[in-house]
Amino acid sequence: MKFRIYRYDPDKDAQPYMRDYDIALEPTDRMLLDALVRIKAEDDSLSLRRSCREGVCGSDAMNINGRNGLACITRLADLKEPVELRPLPGLPVIRDLIVDMSQFFKQYHSIKPYLRNDAAPPSPDKERLQSPAEREELDGLYECILCACCSTSCPSFWWNPDKFVGPAGLLAAYRFIADTRDQATSERLDDLEDPYRLFRCHSIMNCVDVCPKGLNPTRAIGKIKDLMVRRMT
Amino acid sequence: MALPVRKFDAVIVGAGGAGMRASLQLAEAGLKVAVLSKVFPTRSHTVAAQGGIGASLGNMGEDSWLWHMYDTIKGSDYLGDQDAIEFMCRMAPQAVIELEHFGMPFDRNDDGTVYQRPFGGHSQNFGERPVQRSCCAADRTGHAMLHTLYQRNVRANTLFFVEWMALDIIRDPSGQVLGVTAMEMETGEIWIFHARATLFATGGAGRIFSASTNAFINTGDGLGMAARAGIPLEDMEFWQFHPTGVAGAGVLITEGVRGEGGYLLNKDGERFMERYAPTMKDLASRDVVSRAMATEIKEGRGAGKEADYILLKLDHLGLDVIEKRLPGIREIAKKFANVDPVKDPIPVVPTCHYQMGGIPTNYHGEVVVPAGGNPNSVVPGFYAAGECACASVHGANRLGTNSLTDLLVFGRASGDSVIRFLQENPGHKDLPKDAGDYSVQRVARLDGQTGGESVFEVGAEMRRTMQAHCGVFRFPDMLQSGVAKIKAVAERAKRTEIKDKSKTFNTARVEALELDNLIEVAVATLVSADARQESRGAHDRADFAKRDDVNWLKHTLWYREGSRLEYKPVNLKPLTAQTFEPKVRSY
Numbered sequence: 001m002k003f004r005i006y007r008y009d010p011d012k013d014a015q016p017y018m019r020d021y022d023i024a025l026e027p028t029d030r031m032l033l034d035a036l037v038r039i040k041a042e043d044d045s046l047s048l049r050r051s052c053r054e055g056v057c058g059s060d061a062m063n064i065n066g067r068n069g070l071a072c073i074t075r076l077a078d079l080k081e082p083v084e085l086r087p088l089p090g091l092p093v094i095r096d097l098i099v100d101m102s103q104f105f106k107q108y109h110s111i112k113p114y115l116r117n118d119a120a121p122p123s124p125d126k127e128r129l130q131s132p133a134e135r136e137e138l139d140g141l142y143e144c145i146l147c148a149c150c151s152t153s154c155p156s157f158w159w160n161p162d163k164f165v166g167p168a169g170l171l172a173a174y175r176f177i178a179d180t181r182d183q184a185t186s187e188r189l190d191d192l193e194d195p196y197r198l199f200r201c202h203s204i205m206n207c208v209d210v211c212p213k214g215l216n217p218t219r220a221i222g223k224i225k226d227l228m229v230r231r232m233t
Numbered sequence: 234m235a236l237p238v239r240k241f242d243a244v245i246v247g248a249g250g251a252g253m254r255a256s257l258q259l260a261e262a263g264l265k266v267a268v269l270s271k272v273f274p275t276r277s278h279t280v281a282a283q284g285g286i287g288a289s290l291g292n293m294g295e296d297s298w299l300w301h302m303y304d305t306i307k308g309s310d311y312l313g314d315q316d317a318i319e320f321m322c323r324m325a326p327q328a329v330i331e332l333e334h335f336g337m338p339f340d341r342n343d344d345g346t347v348y349q350r351p352f353g354g355h356s357q358n359f360g361e362r363p364v365q366r367s368c369c370a371a372d373r374t375g376h377a378m379l380h381t382l383y384q385r386n387v388r389a390n391t392l393f394f395v396e397w398m399a400l401d402i403i404r405d406p407s408g409q410v411l412g413v414t415a416m417e418m419e420t421g422e423i424w425i426f427h428a429r430a431t432l433f434a435t436g437g438a439g440r441i442f443s444a445s446t447n448a449f450i451n452t453g454d455g456l457g458m459a460a461r462a463g464i465p466l467e468d469m470e471f472w473q474f475h476p477t478g479v480a481g482a483g484v485l486i487t488e489g490v491r492g493e494g495g496y497l498l499n500k501d502g503e504r505f506m507e508r509y510a511p512t513m514k515d516l517a518s519r520d521v522v523s524r525a526m527a528t529e530i531k532e533g534r535g536a537g538k539e540a541d542y543i544l545l546k547l548d549h550l551g552l553d554v555i556e557k558r559l560p561g562i563r564e565i566a567k568k569f570a571n572v573d574p575v576k577d578p579i580p581v582v583p584t585c586h587y588q589m590g591g592i593p594t595n596y597h598g599e600v601v602v603p604a605g606g607n608p609n610s611v612v613p614g615f616y617a618a619g620e621c622a623c624a625s626v627h628g629a630n631r632l633g634t635n636s637l638t639d640l641l642v643f644g645r646a647s648g649d650s651v652i653r654f655l656q657e658n659p660g661h662k663d664l665p666k667d668a669g670d671y672s673v674q675r676v677a678r679l680d681g682q683t684g685g686e687s688v689f690e691v692g693a694e695m696r697r698t699m700q701a702h703c704g705v706f707r708f709p710d711m712l713q714s715g716v717a718k719i720k721a722v723a724e725r726a727k728r729t730e731i732k733d734k735s736k737t738f739n740t741a742r743v744e745a746l747e748l749d750n751l752i753e754v755a756v757a758t759l760v761s762a763d764a765r766q767e768s769r770g771a772h773d774r775a776d777f778a779k780r781d782d783v784n785w786l787k788h789t790l791w792y793r794e795g796s797r798l799e800y801k802p803v804n805l806k807p808l809t810a811q812t813f814e815p816k817v818r819s820y
């Protein structure tokens with residue numbers, strides 16, 4: 001199978017370049033990551049991140065034939081040849097398919113991604129109660145694996161990675177707003193009431209298209225916007 | 234060569250569930266702690282845990298920590314230390330509640346309490362009937378837990394060193410541990426982390442086998458480092474083969490599927506577990522179920538063209554239950570097995586999953602080794618928790634859900650032990666002059682190697698050897714030849730060569746250094762397995778079919794030096810409860 005892979009090692013390459021590979025696959029090689037492992041066995045200088053190989057750790061996000069996705073759950077059979085692989089767009093490249101994710105995590109951290117509730121729990125040995133319906137509000141939000149497929153396909157994030165929280169961070173913000181146990185909704189809304197942090201989202205929906213976990217950041221963003229409107233009236 | 238030095242009160246290696254529960258304890262106590270991880274914290278393999286956390290909350294029917302304790306001891310085939318097991322089972326409810334208070338999105342019951350599902354080997358009233366003890370968030374419990382712990386650490390301002398790989402332990406001549414050497418992957422630089430206390434939470438080493446539910450990064454680094462520093466590894470012959478890995482892919486299908494009512498079928502459509510475990514059936518403990526499956530396959534009742542897998546049926550649970558409780562499983566089955574479990578059964582085989590053994594510790598998370606006649610003498614400044622540690626709560630076979638419990642309880646306990654140690658031992662001890670030389674030499678050897686072996690090839694040979702010689706069923710001749718073979722592979726591993734010489738994010742170098750650790754674990758496993766002449770828990774020998782409490786109710790300790798074995802007694806004395814005497818195990 002044929003591949004064209006973005007290569008760049010700052011130690012020796014003045015410029016990034018695309019390198020062609022043609023490799024023989026085994027019948028057990030089902031996913032793109034299997035093929036990359038095979039390529040790496042022949043050319044150990046190809047660098048990429050990977051860990052769980054089942055789509056839960058978020059390590060191996062990359063741009064696959066022009067679309068962001070996880071190599072480990074992208075079927076080889078579905079890919080057009082030569083398969084063109086590039087690092088996630090919009091973030092600085094460290095080497096080959098490895099990007100510097102600092103900006104992405106900084107935005108995630110900026111929304112204070114932890115439950116805020118200063119009231120002591122009812123009792124140290126009892127859970128805070130939550131009905132199944134209240135808990136269901138978190139479905140489609142808490143499952144995010146922080147792979148950055150969404151934010152790095154979002155034009156608004158490309159232009160303002162330092163100011164716009166981006167889809168992943170906003171999805172996380174809404175995950176806490178939607179949690180009946182979190183008591184910081186108004187602080188969270190205050191923090192996002194800003195021409196850039198939230199309002200750079202123009203509902204282009206790229207993020208929804210690419211999320212490998214089938215999550216919908218645009219809807220979460222819409223809900224945050226609704227809450228802002230509602231609290232003004 | 235003098236390496237640059239960073240100083241901390243404590244350094245934690247590993248940011249999985251155990252490492253981050255420990256770091257939280259230290260960061261919230263205001264200590265200067267550094268947490269090193271090969272990957273961004275939420276990418277640690279705890280993220281893949283599916284089924285749940287064991288704790289006797291009793292939300293779904295009567296339960297008690299004593300029953301949990303009994304199940305765990307019986308599950309361990311009586312090799313678990315009863316003091317540590319009592320401690321874990323007593324602390325479990327509090328650990329889960331605390332996690333809920335941190336924001337963990339547990340599934341809920343109508344009354345608002347945490348939902349719990351049945352799981353293998355967990356029972357009411359000392360084995361009478363299955364109990365609902367596993368606290369879960371759909372089938373993404375590990376993900377929910379790891380993210381919650383990371384989030385809480387963000388709140389506590391924990392200092393993470395992300396994509397830093399620890400290479401070796403630094404000990405002074407008295408044996409005290411003074412920190413580690415570590416390589417920053419992005420730059421290839423090696424630093425010394427000089428710490429008053431060092432805690433390992435480096436996870437498992439399931440990658441020594443070809444078919445594994447484990448992530449690529451589960452390479453036993455903590456075990457390799459400990460072994461090279463002269464610390465023995467405990468009970469390494471005990472590896473859990475999970476009954477339901479996707480055939481061919483290795484990816485896990487949680488036991489929660491059977492907890493929710495799924496069951497196993499052979500090619501004749503027979504629910505064969507009824508024959509092997511009349512009471513607990515498909516929810517018998519994992520060693521029992523895996524052996525039953527392997528027997529069915531061996532005797533020609535496997536499904537598929539090659540009759541080499543078993544079918545896991547769950548379509549009768551209905552779309553609603555599957556979507557609500559097992560959505561991740563449906564996703565995995567579709568992607569990796571090409572079946573939609575709402576309609577068709579999933580092809581599964583027993584797959585290497587969990588290491589029961591590890592770095593020997595007591596229930597405070599302190600690393601202990603034999604010294605001066607005491608089999609459990611504390612190594613000052615050194616702690617371990619989670620899958621890399623052996624407390625031992627899992628003995629010869631771990632019960633499902635008990636690892637996440639272990640991470641929470643012993644992550645916290647070891648953090649508390651570190652705090653006490655720091656209070657009693659102010660100030661840093663001086664580093665030995667040659668601190669770091671060993672790591673520098675290892676990396677220089679690798680970078681300078683010519684005419685050597687490919688890391689990929691040697692690794693593949695190791696995995697094949699383990700798979701063929703040390704699987705679900707173990708045979709004397711195979712164990713013996715396996716020992717010779719794996720030692721030969723270990724010799725080859727000393728001469729690995731990488732073509733990539735770059736300083737920048739050199740993953741070839743990382744993989745070569747990981748192989749150095751894996752191979753220690755592989756040798757320890759085969760040597761320990763060959764020596765243990767009985768069948769207990771996950772260690773099943775054709776030539777010694779029975780458990781032998783007279784001669785083998787003891788823990789194995791493997792030393793790297795000379796691949797030497799020692800043994801130490803099992804602690805049968807709980808903290809407050811009565812001893813559970815070893816008896817015949819049936820489910």
Ligand SMILES: Cc1cc2nc3c(=O)[nH]c(=O)nc-3n(C[C@H](O)[C@H](O)[C@H](O)COP(=O)(O)OP(=O)(O)OC[C@H]3O[C@@H](n4cnc5c(N)ncnc54)[C@H](O)[C@@H]3O)c2cc1C
Nearest residue numbers: 247248249250251271279284285399436619620634636637
């Ligand atoms: C697919 C799957 C499902 C499971 N489901 C369950 C379940 O439902 N319930 C249950 O109880 N158990 C389950 N288990 C077992 C359980 O998940 C693991 O035993 C547990 O998560 C291990 O946690 P840990 O904190 O010890 O290590 P890990 O989560 O593996 O973390 C190890 C950490 O150490 C770091 N590290 C390793 N080496 C180095 C180094 N050299 N330098 C720096 N950092 C290093 C890694 O980067 C990582 O941060 C499951 C296991 C698997 C594989």
Ligand code: SF4
Nearest residue numbers: 154201202204205207
């Ligand atoms: S919907 Fe908003 S967040 Fe998503 S890609 Fe578009 S602009 Fe970005």
Ligand code: SF4
Nearest residue numbers: 144145147148150211
């Ligand atoms: S929302 Fe989806 S695409 Fe974005 S980081 Fe989370 S999992 Fe990845």
Ligand code: FES
Nearest residue numbers: 051053057058072
């Ligand atoms: S390797 Fe974990 S998401 Fe692909």
